[in-house]
Amino acid sequence: MASDTETAATRWAGVPLTVRRGERRARLVEAALELFGTQGEAGVSVRAVCRAAALHARYFYESFTDTGQLLGAVYDKVAAELAERLLAVLEAAGDDLAERIRAGIRTVLDFSSADPRRGRVLFTEARANPVLTARRQATQTALMDAVLQQETRTRPATDPRLARVGAAMFTGAMVELAQQWLAGSLGDDLDAVVEHAAALLLAPCVA
Structure with missing residues (x-):
């Protein structure tokens, strides 16, 4: 079974860096909208957003400094x-x-x-x-x-x-x-x- 790292590498293979970053950012924003819209501000944490977006935490800090x-x-x-x-x-x-x-x-x-x-x-x-x-x-x-x-x-x-x-x-x-x-x-x-x-x-x- 492929590891999460291998799966991620396959997903982004051949995709330009700017496109990858843009897609990851959009996924984080959509995940945060869902969490904020259903649970309020308390439901929006780096861990929760990354889990909902199926992204590693390092990708969060690629686009945002904090949840604010x-x-x-x-x-x-x-x-x-x-x-x-x-x-x-x-x-x-x-x-x-x-x-x-x-x-x-x-x-x-x-x-x-x-x-x-x-x-x-x-x-x-x-x-x-x-x-x-x-x-x-x-x-x-x-x-x-x-x-x-x-x-x-x-x-x-x-x-x-x-x-x-x-x-x-x-x-x-x-x-x-x-x-x-x-x-x-x-x-x-x-x-x-x-x-x-x-x-x-x-x-x-x-x-």
């Missing part, structure tokens, strides 16, 4: 997937503000709950982890900037200060909405939640 850096890579992966999906649905929604808001809300909530691991990474786990805290803050800032761009696109005459206030409120509300949705506090009717949230955001300001 690995969790950052997990967050970046999930956030990038959400951003790509959001961009696609917003483009498909056209310039109609109401449709764009509904599409954006639905996409964030559906993406986060369709695979609970993603919601846990983005919104509900490890809020005290400095790596994830910094990334979440950066993501919220990016979301606010994106909202401002959409506001300029659909309502170019809007006062810049008012637009920024609205974008900040929308961003904070979306984070809280996602957390409540994932916790099950809002029921399980996604259509109803989207409609209620959109109606509140689209309601005219009362002087």
Whole structure:
């Protein structure tokens, strides 16, 4: 029977070093996503991740200095997937503000709950982890900037200060909405939640 070393040597035989490293890194990130998404931060250790990825520990340190850096890579992966999906649905929604808001809300909530691991990474786990805290803050800032761009696109005459206030409120509300949705506090009717949230955001300001 071939040893683990022999099996590994066969697996990587003839594969360029950069490709090997990239594949190993991807496997570690996927393993960490599964562990973090099902067990939380406590379930992510070097040993556990390497076991789940079927890789020797030395390959962990080939790509990451510690589990904090690995969790950052997990967050970046999930956030990038959400951003790509959001961009696609917003483009498909056209310039109609109401449709764009509904599409954006639905996409964030559906993406986060369709695979609970993603919601846990983005919104509900490890809020005290400095790596994830910094990334979440950066993501919220990016979301606010994106909202401002959409506001300029659909309502170019809007006062810049008012637009920024609205974008900040929308961003904070979306984070809280996602957390409540994932916790099950809002029921399980996604259509109803989207409609209620959109109606509140689209309601005219009362002087």
